[in-house]
Amino acid sequence: MTDIDPEKLALLLLAFASFFLVGASLSKTTNQKLILLLLLSGFFLYSGIATADVNTPPFLLFCYVVFSACVIFGFAVGLTVFSSLGRAVEKYASPQISAISQGPVSQYFIAFFICLNISALLFPDFRLHLLISPPAPDMRLWFSGQLSIDRSVDFSLVHYITTLFTPFYYVALFGLRRKPLRLISVLALIDYLRYVDQSYIGRSEIFFDTTFVFIVLWTEHRSFRWLLTLGAVAVAPIAATGFYAYSMLRLGVSLENIDLTGAAYRVIESEFTFLIRAGMPLIDSAQHADLGRYLAWILTLPIPGFLKGGIDVARVNYDMSTIVLGRGVSDPNFYVLLPGLLAESIYLFGDTFFFLHAIVIGMVAAFFCRLCERVPNMTTLFTYVAILFFYNLNRGGIASLLPSVVNEFLAFYLFLGVSIYRTKGSIWRALPSQYPGKEA
Numbered sequence: 001m002t003d004i005d006p007e008k009l010a011l012l013l014l015a016f017a018s019f020f021l022v023g024a025s026l027s028k029t030t031n032q033k034l035i036l037l038l039l040l041s042g043f044f045l046y047s048g049i050a051t052a053d054v055n056t057p058p059f060l061l062f063c064y065v066v067f068s069a070c071v072i073f074g075f076a077v078g079l080t081v082f083s084s085l086g087r088a089v090e091k092y093a094s095p096q097i098s099a100i101s102q103g104p105v106s107q108y109f110i111a112f113f114i115c116l117n118i119s120a121l122l123f124p125d126f127r128l129h130l131l132i133s134p135p136a137p138d139m140r141l142w143f144s145g146q147l148s149i150d151r152s153v154d155f156s157l158v159h160y161i162t163t164l165f166t167p168f169y170y171v172a173l174f175g176l177r178r179k180p181l182r183l184i185s186v187l188a189l190i191d192y193l194r195y196v197d198q199s200y201i202g203r204s205e206i207f208f209d210t211t212f213v214f215i216v217l218w219t220e221h222r223s224f225r226w227l228l229t230l231g232a233v234a235v236a237p238i239a240a241t242g243f244y245a246y247s248m249l250r251l252g253v254s255l256e257n258i259d260l261t262g263a264a265y266r267v268i269e270s271e272f273t274f275l276i277r278a279g280m281p282l283i284d285s286a287q288h289a290d291l292g293r294y295l296a297w298i299l300t301l302p303i304p305g306f307l308k309g310g311i312d313v314a315r316v317n318y319d320m321s322t323i324v325l326g327r328g329v330s331d332p333n334f335y336v337l338l339p340g341l342l343a344e345s346i347y348l349f350g351d352t353f354f355f356l357h358a359i360v361i362g363m364v365a366a367f368f369c370r371l372c373e374r375v376p377n378m379t380t381l382f383t384y385v386a387i388l389f390f391y392n393l394n395r396g397g398i399a400s401l402l403p404s405v406v407n408e409f410l411a412f413y414l415f416l417g418v419s420i421y422r423t424k425g426s427i428w429r430a431l432p433s434q435y436p437g438k439e440a
Helices: 006-026 030-052 058-081 083-092 094-101 103-119 139-147 153-176 180-198 203-220 222-249 263-271 274-284 291-299 316-325 341-353 355-372 376-396 402-408 410-434
Strands: none
Touching: 006 030, 006 058, 030 058, 030 274, 030 341, 030 355, 030 376, 058 083, 058 274, 058 341, 058 355, 083 094, 083 355, 083 410, 094 103, 094 153, 094 376, 094 410, 103 153, 103 180, 153 180, 153 376, 153 402, 153 410, 180 203, 203 222, 203 376, 222 263, 274 316, 274 341, 316 341, 341 355, 355 376, 376 402, 402 410
């Protein structure tokens, strides 16, 4: 893996432990602890560990400390700024959320989400037969599809509807929180449908769903936490080996040519050295993002991709990869590099104002905490969001988080707004009849 400097490692562990304890003491509810501690843990794994390498400049360890502190600061500020949000959702939208998350309605929502994923095999080409005879994993085909803008309107529309429905699907999964076999079956079916559609599914998606199941079971089955912990420890090396084998298969390497010796070690090395392999070259380039294009990207996120046309916006991960690789997106052998959240913050705001990225991230995490924390039926949705901050953000950067919390939640925000407006209006209209003295 990395050549660890013992002194740096000691400082790193001391800093992480300190921030972890501060975050735990600052957090007053289970949801607050979950999202903040997962966010800090993910940042430690994907950006922090690499700062202890002997070849990493001490400045980056300092940046890690500042960034972590600013995440906590932003989170504390966000909890204050959005303090009334949770009360409004609890008071005015809780009945509507409960209706989605329980009973037959939740099953209808889950079934509809499954149908949306099946419909991707109907448009623009009929491919339902692939469910019986699935294609071999092909990462190159998937990646070329991500870069291609020549997609049919039918495909784009189905994908957009599926994206908008995602939060409702996770709310509906609340009804399966105490039915682990059914929960796992639904998640596995969705993953299989997406694999058949794209001839590819990333190991990150598999890990995401596994983590989701683990947290849901951990939350709902307190008496079995010891068993979950033992199971996770026992399965981790096997899972890491399986992830490595799959990563080779999706590149077209035959199974008999895959050396599984030390596979778990290689997976860990590949996951936790982003800062060294891509982040440091990016920082050394002294190139930074065009903040105007970056802001344009954020502002146009709610617009469906097939309606954006030729709007010039930053594509952060592609832009950073272009700098590190020295190749354009359309050049042969181009691929996306992940530099880690710390390097990304320096790329976006420079080594003087990189901490602004941390403050904004902390505030966004607090927003979702306040949004969900007072309605128990939003537990599964909040778990989904917490894993986005823990894994997607720290691994893939801001471009792996914002499209989810903005695009996916557009319809859900509208749903909450309408629910609050209608309920408040109903209460207001009922006042004159209940309190005659209030009549105008």
